[in-house]
Amino acid sequence: xxxxxxxxxxxxxxxxxxxxxxxxxxxxxxxxxxxxxxxxxxxxxxxxxxxxxxxxxxxxxxxxxxxxxxxxxxxxxxxxxxxxxxxxxxxxxxxxxxxxxxxxxxxxxxxxxxxxxxxxxxxxxxxxxxxxxxxxxxxxxxxxxxxxxxxxxxxxxxxxxxxxxxxxxxxxxxxxxxxxxxxxxxxxxxxxxxxxxxxxxxxxxxxxxxxxxxxxxxxxxxxxxxxxxxxxxxxxxxxxxxxxxxxxxxxxxxxxxxxxxxxxxxxxxxxxxxxxxxxxxxxxxxxxxxxxxxxxxxxxxxxxxxxxxxxxxxxxxxxxxxxxxxxxxxxxxxxxxxxxxxxxxxx
Numbered sequence: 001x002x003x004x005x006x007x008x009x010x011x012x013x014x015x016x017x018x019x020x021x022x023x024x025x026x027x028x029x030x031x032x033x034x035x036x037x038x039x040x041x042x043x044x045x046x047x048x049x050x051x052x053x054x055x056x057x058x059x060x061x062x063x064x065x066x067x068x069x070x071x072x073x074x075x076x077x078x079x080x081x082x083x084x085x086x087x088x089x090x091x092x093x094x095x096x097x098x099x100x101x102x103x104x105x106x107x108x109x110x111x112x113x114x115x116x117x118x119x120x121x122x123x124x125x126x127x128x129x130x131x132x133x134x135x136x137x138x139x140x141x142x143x144x145x146x147x148x149x150x151x152x153x154x155x156x157x158x159x160x161x162x163x164x165x166x167x168x169x170x171x172x173x174x175x176x177x178x179x180x181x182x183x184x185x186x187x188x189x190x191x192x193x194x195x196x197x198x199x200x201x202x203x204x205x206x207x208x209x210x211x212x213x214x215x216x217x218x219x220x221x222x223x224x225x226x227x228x229x230x231x232x233x234x235x236x237x238x239x240x241x242x243x244x245x246x247x248x249x250x251x252x253x254x255x256x257x258x259x260x261x262x263x264x265x266x267x268x269x270x271x272x273x274x275x276x277x278x279x280x281x282x283x284x285x286x287x288x289x290x291x292x293x294x295x296x297x298x299x300x301x302x303x304x305x306x307x308x309x310x311x312x313x314x315x316x317x318x319x320x321x322x323x324x325x326x327x328x329x330x331x332x333x334x335x336x337x338x339x340x341x342x343x344x345x346x347x
Contacts, residue, residue, distance in 0.1 A: 178284025
């Protein structure tokens with residue numbers, strides 16, 4: 001690889017300079033063909049991988065600092081959904097060139113989030129090519145089932161544990177990332193302040209690790225919301241062989257800027273139609289919040305988990321025995337489900 005000015009930077013210098021740090025949690029970190037991670041007695045390893053591709057998952061001109069943050073955040077979000085504590089990760093990185101300023105900003109964003117969660121970079125790979133980031137994250141979760149129903153011997157929160165009568169919750173807010181995308185692609189107009197707020201949710205999501213840990217033994221099932229609420233809730237329903245009803249009036253209020261557009265002044269009331277609001281919230285994607293279920297008897301425990309993790313949660317529906325996903329308004333009347341979540345290979 002060649003840096004601006006013609007000075008060459010080899011692959012191993014790049015790794016040493018930007019991605020090699022002490023790894024006290026690992027027996028062996030960066031520098032060998034394999035890293036070595038110890039496993040504490042009574043713990044299981046939770047593993048997840050995500051890939052971010054330029055032009056598909058992020059705009060080519062995105063701030064590399066925020067890109068470094070998001071690349072790890074989407075993986076930590078998977079650990080959060082399982083109630084797993086982050087331990088370490090690997091990074092596979094394809095770069096068109098070795099730009100020192102870009103690499104420094106990217107690694108700063110990456111390690112800023114990694115340090116906040118005690119998650120160490122222990123290995124990976126670099127190559128020259130179109131910008132592509134693939135991270136595999138490793139977490140730990142106690143063995144020994146505390147779940148209901150037919151579950152593996154684990155305290156991990158799985159998608160398959162939802163039971164009839166369970167409440168459905170969502171963490172944080174939804175739809176702001178999709179709202180930013182709509183504005184950045186010219187389909188709607190936002191003020192500079194509104195766009196900056198929405199764009200931060202798109203480019204710097206907050207993985208709900210603390211909430212996921214607090215929900216162990218409380219939540220019956222969970223998934224992170226990467227492709228849209230209805231799609232990711234649908235994965236829970238499929239794995240749990242259940243159905244659900246979701247209150248769309250409660251869902252609309254999950255859009256952080258809903259009040260901004262529908263406030264007393266009405267100044268922005270026509271900028272965001274009810275249908276677009278629902279599209280953003282129910283099927284927008286890139287939220288990286290958690291959708292989870294819990295028995296009605298656990299409502300106080302869910303509230304305590306919300307408080308201890310400093311993460312707001314909203315109850316939006318209920319798990320039902322009859323298969324299928326039904327939408328209703330605030331009066332219980334049926335709402336047509338015309339919302340399609342993101343699918344990389346959808347026609």
